[in-house]
Amino acid sequence: MSALSCRSVTVAAAAAEEELRRVFLQYGSSSVFLVEMTDPDRTVRSGPYQRVCLSETQLDFPGLPYSVSVLKPGFCSAHTDGTFRADGTISLVTGPKTVLVDTGGPWDRDFLLQSLEDRGVGPGDIELVVGTHGHSDHVGNLNLFPSALMIVGHDVSEGDTYRPSQLAEGQTFIVDEHVSVLPTPGHTGQDVSVQVTGTSAGTVLIAGDLFESWSDEDTWRDLSMNTTVQEVSRQKALQTADVIIPGHGLPFRVLRN
Amino acid sequence: MSALSCRSVTVAAAAAEEELRRVFLQYGSSSVFLVEMTDPDRTVRSGPYQRVCLSETQLDFPGLPYSVSVLKPGFCSAHTDGTFRADGTISLVTGPKTVLVDTGGPWDRDFLLQSLEDRGVGPGDIELVVGTHGHSDHVGNLNLFPSALMIVGHDVSEGDTYRPSQLAEGQTFIVDEHVSVLPTPGHTGQDVSVQVTGTSAGTVLIAGDLFESWSDEDTWRDLSMNTTVQEVSRQKALQTADVIIPGHGLPFRVLRN
Secondary structure (H helix, E strand, O other): OOOOOOOOOHHHHHHHHHHHHHHHHHHOHHHHHHHHHHOHHHEEEEOOEEEEEOOOOOOEEOEOOOEEEEEEOOEEEEOOOOOEEEEOOEEEEEOOOOEEEOOOOHHHHHHHHHHHHHOOOOHHHOOEEEEOOOOOOOOOOHHHOOOOEEEEOOEEEEOOEEEOOOHHHOOOEEOOOOEEEEEOOOOOOOOEEEEEEEEOOEEEEEOHHHOOOOOOOOOHHHHOOOHHHHHHHHHHHHHHOOEEEOOOOOOEEEEEO | OOOOOOOOOHHHHHHHHHHHHHHHHHHOHHHHHHHHHHOHHHEEEEOOEEEEEOOOOOOEEOEOOOEEEEEEOOEEEEOOOOOEEEEOOEEEEEOOOOEEEOOOOHHHHHHHHHHHHHOOOOHHHOOEEEEOOOOOOOOOOHHHOOOOEEEEOOEEEEOOEEEOOOHHHOOOEEOOOOEEEEEOOOOOOOOEEEEEEEEOOEEEEEOHHHOOOOOOOOOHHHHOOOHHHHHHHHHHHHHHOOEEEOOOOOOEEEEEO
């Protein structure tokens, strides 16, 4: 998280969600998708891009050869005493390789193990763990996967053996034809995101705190180590991803004019 | 670690260690201290400071009210295939508060639990965990301490509740009169070190990768995100600490002219 402050965007999102439920009950599920595309309470425009927040139930993006599931959407809610509650999004990529993207906070250990078990995945089945950046709400459970290839920020390791990588030089780490790890710096100096192509929703970008949430235009800069660099990373993401999974909110769709 | 390359300083250190043992056997222990102070193979000079590497057996710095113990000295050794083996130093501060500084890599889980148990410390006894920075070889086992106050880089949290802190603004986080967490950026943008005053060795600074090792003058810049900022942090450390515990090597004494 690394925040001095964190504004709660969950209040507006909850109101929009309630409105969405009302429309769903009135008009049926087929209308919900259209509402999502146009509902101003769930849509923000930034330059040529619209971001449309998906619902709490749209956490799975099936595909061939790879599917993406959000095991836990991250959140961030400010308290009046100056503290805030926060957790990082945890995502699972399944297909020819099994990839966990972020591990949540240290308090997520049991949740994470149970969530994987619910999907028939044991910790030993995870072949690659990606920590999008080294904040405690994203890398709290690395030790559940000691035998996995591990990418945390720019570091690539297997056990205590670290491999050279060119992530720090801006080069992509290619897992295979469909999955890659992209340097997306700004929130910290060493952020990465995981890109999965070919899902039913198109290209999915699991972005860590490159995006805090679907509607973070007035918050992300406060949490950024380098806003200029992060803005470049964000624009690249918006140019290429169809769905972005942010670090502290629900997935959102990207519409390009 | 976050290194594109890592030179091994352990070969020279081992040779010096062997020479030290020979002198010890010939002249007795009182001479060893003098040899350590002057042996050029264990001493480097940088400006007005000499750094003197301590021996592998000098890992405990008792004191009142606080003692410092290195549970595992970090290391870094390069391989000919371009990979390198590395682990971060793990340190324990005991006294009125029990503080763990860095948790090692994800593969250190069992070692860490056993090492604490050997000292009569259970995971639940740890009141504060400090991750000096968010690299995988330092924050691999955060989830062993879900009930501890946790400082990882600039983030201060208890469970999923994050507290405001001024570490990002350069202010010290004061634990009590003798223990404090200092912002020491450079290796990453959000590094911290733990300072313990009043030990038998004087002021001990547990520095993470602010210093890679006692003799890192030709290596630390390759691993630094901001060498200018890190140089400032290093100079401050050398001005105030009597012993520095680096992130990837044995503790070293600082002598000021």
